[in-house]
Each structure stands twice: as C-alpha cells, then as structure tokens.
Amino acid sequence: MLSNLRRWIGNKNHREIDKIRKNVLPHIDKHYQSIQHKSCLLDANNELRISLQKGADHNDLQFHAFALVKEAVRRTLGITMHDVQLIAGWILCKGKVTEMMTGEGKTIVSLMPAYWFGLQGKGLHMVTVNEYLAKRDYEEMSKVFQLLGLSVGLNLANSSEHEKRKAYLEDITYGTCTEFGFDYLRDHMVMHSEQRVQRELSFAIVDEIDSVLIDEARTPLIIAGKTKAAPDLYYVCARFVQRLQEVRDYEVDGESKQVMFTESAIKKIEATFMIDNLYELEHTTLYHYLLQSLRATILMQRDVDYIVADNKVQIIDAFTGRILEGRQFSEGLHQAIEAKENVPLSEENRTYATITVQKLFGLYKQIAGMTGTIKTEEEEMLQIYGMEVVTVPTHKPVIRQDYEDVIFLTKEAKYDRVIAEILKRHEQSQPVLVGTTSVQQSEDIANRLSRLSVPCQVLNAKTEKEEADMVARAGLKGAITISTNMAGRGTDIRLGEGVAELGGLHIIGTERHESRRVDNQLRGRSGRQGDPGSSQFFLSLEDELVERFAIDDVEELREKWRWGNEGVTGGKLQDFMGNVQKHVEQQALSIRSMVFRLDSIVHDQRQSFYQQRNEVLQGIEWPTQLSQSVIYYKTKLIKKCCPENKVPEEWDILQLKREFGHDGLFLYDINNLHDQQGVLDQVIMCWTNTWNEFLTDIEPSYWQEKWCEPYIQIIDRCWLDHLETLQQLKQGIHYQAYAQKDPIQVYQDEAWQLYDKMGDRIKKLVSQKVIQEVKESMNIQLRT
Known part of the structure; x- marks a missing residue:
C-alpha cells in the first residue's frame, strides 16, 4: 500500500x-x-x-x-x-x-x-x-x-x-x-x-x-525585556525540590530532557504551600517556579551546562565549550539555577511579544x-x-556514488577508520569534505590530523563570509575541509582543475544527523551539475543518537555481531541505525506539531489583541468607547457586589464604594434600592448624565492627544501579563494526559478564560482612569 x-x-x-x-x-x-x-x-x-x-x-x-x-x-x-x-x-x-x-x-x-x-x-x-x-x-x-x-x-x-x-x-x-x-x-x-x-x-x-x-x-521568535525576579519564591522552590526523590516524587525523560512531578510530589506541594489544587489557574505562577527549580536541579549540571564565576551563573555553549557572554536561559530557568547555586538573582527576561x-x-x-x-x-x-x-530534475544526470554506511562498535574504532579514509583520499590529492554533528567532533578530527601533520580547514566559529570563502576552496586538489552542519551555507563547491579525474569531491559523514534531510544535504555538496563525486557515512553504537534514543537495544547488538576493525555494512544493523534516526525525526515532528497547535490558540488571541491595539492607534470613537468601558465595568461590579440571590442587607456596599469612591458621586440614594436592576439603572443613569456633562467642554483633539498613549500602555501591560501567564500555563499541560484529558483542549479552554479576564482587567483599568479624570474635572468646576 x-x-x-x-x-x-x-x-x-x-x-x-x-x-x-x-x-x-x-x-x-x-x-x-x-x-x-x-x-x-x-x-x-x-x-x-x-x-x-x-x-x-x-x-x-x-x-x-x-x-x-x-x-x-x-x-x-x-x-x-x-x-x-x-x-x-x-x-x-x-x-x-x-x-x-x-x-x-x-x-x-x-x-x-x-x-x-x-x-x-x-x-x-x-x-x-x-x-x-x-x-x-x-x-x-x-x-x-x-x-x-x-x-x-x-x-x-x-x-x-x-x-x-x-x-x-x-x-x-x-x-x-x-x-x-x-x-x-x-x-x-x-x-x-x-x-x-x-x-x-x-x-x-x-x-x-x-x-x-x-x-x-x-x-x-521572542522580543524580551528585563524584569525583576521574585527572589524569595525562587529560593523557597529551590530548597523544596532538593528534598524530592526520583521515581517517588518526579520522573525524568532522558530522550526529551524533561522532568515531571508525580502525584506524590503534587500532594506535598499542596500541603507545603497550603493550596487545594495546584492545577487551578491562580497557581500557575507557583507551578512554573517549582517546575523550573526541578529542571535546574535535575537537568542542569554545573561545569557542563553552566559555570559559576564571580558569583554569577554563565552558560556554556554545548557545541564549542565556550562561555556565552551576556546570555541567559529563558523562562526563569536561569534564575532557578541561580537560586540552586545560592547566588544573587539576575533580572529575568520577560516576553514582550512572540510569534512562531x-x-x-x-x-x-x-x-x-x-x-x-x-x-x-x-x-x-x-x-x-x-x-x-x-x-525538479537536475540539469545534468547525478553520477555521484553513495557508498553504504560502515558501522563500528566504538567511537574510537570509527574515528580510526575516518582518519584512514581521509589519508587515503588525501594521498591521491582528492578533496575531502568531512561533515560532523558537533563542533567538538570537528575539533577532535582536526587535532588527530594535526598530530599527523596533515593540513585541514575547519569551518566552525567563523563569520558567514569566512565560511563561504572556505567552502568555495573545498573542491580544490588536496583540500580537507571539516564542518559542523553543512546545510544552508549558500555557496557552491566547484571542483578545481584536475579534480574530476580524481573522482571529484568525497564526502565523509562522522555521524547521523537528527534528520535524514540534513544527511542528504551533506551528500548533496558533491556531484553538482553532473560532476563526479562520492559519499560515505561512518557510524558507531556509541554515537549520540544511539545513546540518547536506543541505549536499551545496544547491549544485544554488541553481543550479536562480530565486530572487527573494518566495521559492518548493510543488513539489520543498517536498518537499526535508520530506525533510530526515524524515531528522532518523529520526536522532532511531535515537538514542532505541539508548538504549532499551542501557538494556533495564542495566535487567534494575538490577532484579536493586535486588531484592538490598531483601532486605538488609528483613532477609535473615543467618547463612546471609554463610556462603554465604564458601563461594562460598573455593570460587572454591581452584579458581583449586589447578587440577585441576596437581600440588600447582604450586599457588599463597601466594595462598591471602594471602587467608585466614597464621595457618593455614583452611589447616592443606593440604600433606598431593593434589587440589583434598580442599582444598575441608577448608577448607569448617573454616570451617563455626568459623562455627557463632562463632554461639553472637551475638544475633539483632546482624546487622541490625552488618551491614546495611556490607553496603549494599559492594554500592553495587560497583554504582557497575559503572555507570561500563558507561558506558565503551558508548562503543566502534559499532566492533563494523566487525567485522561486532551492537553491541547484544556490549554485552549483555560487560555480563552484568561483572555477574557485580560479583557475585563483592561476595561477596569481604563474605567478607573476615566472615572478619576471625570471626578477631578468636576472638582475643578466646583472650586471655580
């Protein structure tokens, strides 16, 4: 089929x-x-x-x-x-x-x-x-x-x-x-x-x-800015997770490098922090801090992922081993590591805008x-x-010869063969391009060649122009070029004079990439425009992909196969290596699919928010818009403080006065009213009359000049808070699967609840500012 x-x-x-x-x-x-x-x-x-x-x-x-x-x-x-x-x-x-x-x-x-x-x-x-x-x-x-x-x-x-x-x-x-x-x-x-x-x-x-x-x-893509971290909570969470035990309190997924709390840990968290349900929306910040603290403690290793120098945490580049100056782990992980190491907390990166x-x-x-x-x-x-x-078919037939992979028991045996292959080709002056999956591999091979006094060029940690110049020279006679990830270099490798007669450019791959596509990109550097060329990959059972994704199957293969210095080609072992790579591809696809599905929810909210923001920038119907915000806010508050199922003596009049002000501007004679609708009618009528009176002295230009920037500042602040809450909510959605719920559906439902709350908060903040301005204007009129 x-x-x-x-x-x-x-x-x-x-x-x-x-x-x-x-x-x-x-x-x-x-x-x-x-x-x-x-x-x-x-x-x-x-x-x-x-x-x-x-x-x-x-x-x-x-x-x-x-x-x-x-x-x-x-x-x-x-x-x-x-x-x-x-x-x-x-x-x-x-x-x-x-x-x-x-x-x-x-x-x-x-x-x-x-x-x-x-x-x-x-x-x-x-x-x-x-x-x-x-x-x-x-x-x-x-x-x-x-x-x-x-x-x-x-x-x-x-x-x-x-x-x-x-x-x-x-x-x-x-x-x-x-x-x-x-x-x-x-x-x-x-x-x-x-x-x-x-x-x-x-x-x-x-x-x-x-x-x-x-x-x-x-x-x-994220545009971020600095914000003050919450040191007390980070330090408390750091101390809490250090007392947890693997299996009983948390599980570790080595393939995806993720950690998750068990039910036992959840109960301990709820008891320690005195909350009923950790998964309630109001506790997303606490859950986020705890999860980042667990990641910092379990997944992040000192002197491997980061160092501590001068009382500061600094990131180590996994590929180069160099310190990444001025960089931070995102989403509070950096601050969680600082709390773990008991050093002063740096400012936390806060997302201002993001899109996939x-x-x-x-x-x-x-x-x-x-x-x-x-x-x-x-x-x-x-x-x-x-x-x-x-x-699209090639202009000229592809005549490159792609040899079978050779698989070894150990990395050392593999590298010995790689060096031997390079030397064999180099002695004939055939150019060789060696593709690796990490900078460390590139430097290791270069060092081995250096000890043999064999010259080579290494593309790592160069500028794009330097790389392009080096790639252009990779097809010359006797050239040995070593590079990490040859994809997207944007420069053709043209064969030097007499190289075609030597067999063209020979490609050596030292390990399978996480995608067959990237392997094919490496091979495709040879045999361009009908040129001759060849390629071959050399693999081992100690390669990173195997150790990360198929370590349980390796022992059987070690004993089953007769391993010699020449390695093994074809057969079931070749199928095994191919299946490992396909497994990695599938996992990467799952990650991208999850990112896409989650952001599809955020994207709808982002477009709605941007439309609202654009309307403000372009000049909305200011008097109508602001008055409607106040009426919405007052209505919602009255329904909360004067519920229909309670008698007037049980109403929360103090809360209304705190929100509307104690001067009675919108609340006179409220004590004589006996139902919610009566309160609503009076307050809204009072507001409408006051607002119309306020508008009589306002020039049309006043709104854009006085209100545009404050309005934008209010909605932007609420949007940033919303993005932060969504990020924290996202951290725990995988737990929903344990409750036999669809994590995406749960995230969607809760995300839109949060978006509605954000809208209510915007109206509240805008309304409070409008009401304050109206009161100040009326007070000025009374004084004059």
Missing part, C-alpha cells in the same frame, strides 16, 4: 514537470525570442505592469515575465537559464516548494517568482537564512531587477527605522526570517502608527525553506520556497503550511 502511494506521488511529480515542459516552456521561449532584439527592457516591463493591473490573462503575462527575466539575467550576469530552472521558477509562482539539488542555481531561479510578485506592487520578501546571504544576493541580483525597472531593498538587523521603512517600500526586499518576524512584532508595539516600518505582508520566497520553516520552527515561524508565514497571502532536500518532510509541509513539494 505504502509503495503504491509513493509510486503515485512520484508519478504525480513527473506529470507536473512534464506538463510544465510541454505547456509552459514553449510559450516562454516564444516571448524570449521576441524580446532579444530590444535594446531596453523597461518599456516591456511597464507594459507588463499595466496589463497586470488591468487584469489581463495571468498565464500569458507570466510567460512574458519569465522571458524578460531570462533575458535580463543573460545581459547582466552572462548566464543563459536552462529549462529546469524555468520549470522550478514556474512551480514557485504557484506557491509550492521546489526541491533542487545543490548547484542547480536556486538563487537564479528565485529571480523569476520575485519579479512576478514584485510586479504586483504589494511588496515581496526574499527570505534567507543569514544576513551574509541576504546582503550577497541583494548586491548580486539587484542589477537584474534594476534592468527590469523594479526597486530592491535590504533589511538588516542594524538598519535604522528610516532605512527599514524605505527597504519595505521597495518592490522586493531581501532579509532574514528572524528580522522580518521581529519587525512584524515591533510594528505591533509602537506608540504611534507612523512608527511602523512594514507594509501588509503579501508575498514571500524562502530560500533554504526547510531550514527556516522546519529547523527554526521548534522555537518561537509557522504563524508568521501564515500571515502572508502567498509563500513559496526552495531547498536542496525536503522530500522527507513533504507531509509536514502540506499539513502545516498547505504547500506541495515538487522535486
């Missing part, structure tokens, strides 16, 4: 390519032939833009647009685009993902959809994985767009507000995913609408789309993307982003 499905998908892919080849390419070529004699392409561009605005047939206009880009590329870059590039460009214009092998010219391909969407005047974002590539592509490709009459901008992290606004007004804007996302969030934090830099999000083309929409989708990558790109009207390897994640791309993946 599965094989039939794969065959059908494969056939579907071929059918789509063939359809474009037969029905699209001839029309593009026809237009291309007709414009080659034109000395200037601007007139053709202007005609195309006008026709597009008039609503002419899109297909015919698109044929013309592709022909113009092909000619502009030939004139500016000296490159004649080949058919598979035109096919890939056509697929991108349909909002799909193109899988193209490394070296097939994805940057050139992106020019066609960029021009087509840029023509429409709504702005296109060209999204890259780092600023070096954004700047490089902007500088190299601008000349093509300028020849065609389109404007191009560059959006960098250090750009000024003016520079950003100008870049976003251009037809095409280059930048990174994170900077586009942060600008979106910052635009919804401004105090005045003219401070915004972005237009409405319309079109986006994402280079290395798997890196952006999959690898970076595990963690959301999935939801950010869901805001665009249309996105498209390209990468070298994404077919293994096509189901995820379709389910979450609604994007089909189409594999």
